[in-house]
């Protein structure tokens with residue numbers, strides 16, 4: 327997926343027109359985060375990107391991406407490229423989609439699809455594929471789906487995972503397949519979350535996690551995409567996301 331070779335091979339079929347019609351939204355050279363057109367244009371989502379972001383995905387015959395409204399996300403293996411802040415001593419690359427900040431006590435259900443290419447490796451540093459991000463208090467992630475050290479794992483910053491035994495799967499059980507992510511969440515100090523990741527083709531549950539208690543304060547959003555510390559030795563990151571829906575409960 328997503329590389330020039332695959333694209334060229336794919337262009338023998340009628341789908342070539344579709345593949346080449348995709349639109350580049352950011353080219354990764356700004357050295358800062360570019361923001362998308364906002365919640366009015368993008369429905370319930372906004373995007374932020376310091377990497378290479380496309381509206382439209384290039385499929386591959388070996389591992390087709392089953393996402394209809396699809397965005398392709400690419401981050402460079404070069405830790406000096408696609409950075410959200412060129413001058414930071416904690417260099418980070420970020421392409422994320424996010425929901426509008428929600429108030430405490432509100433409940434939502436979300437669904438989205440996610441595809442991570444097996445060309446994407448992990449390091450021992452953070453690489454968030456999903457986060458519940460709060461802006462109140464000291465701010466930061468509450469729950470994350472993190473890819474590190476060859477695993478994809480839930481982390482619960484508030485309740486102390488992984489010490490408490492958060493679920494994880496091997497990276498290669500997550501890559502090269504479309505996954506369906508479902509979440510029901512109530513934000514705020516008396517909150518709750520139920521999050522499930524399934525293989526879209528087989529409906530097999532890959533990961534599931536539930537928790538009650540603090541789920542952010544004041545303004546909290548769901549974010550998903552690729553957000554990582556940029557370090558020497560990392561791989562390229564290739565992902566696709568889309569088919570997002572949200573419902574206020």
Ligand SMILES: *[C@@H]1O[C@H](CO)[C@@H](O)[C@H](O)[C@H]1NC(C)=O
Nearest residue numbers: 390392393504526527528569
């Ligand atoms: C693609 O996704 C749809 C649901 O979104 C599912 O019904 C279908 O089985 C999937 N197709 C494949 C080939 O995985």
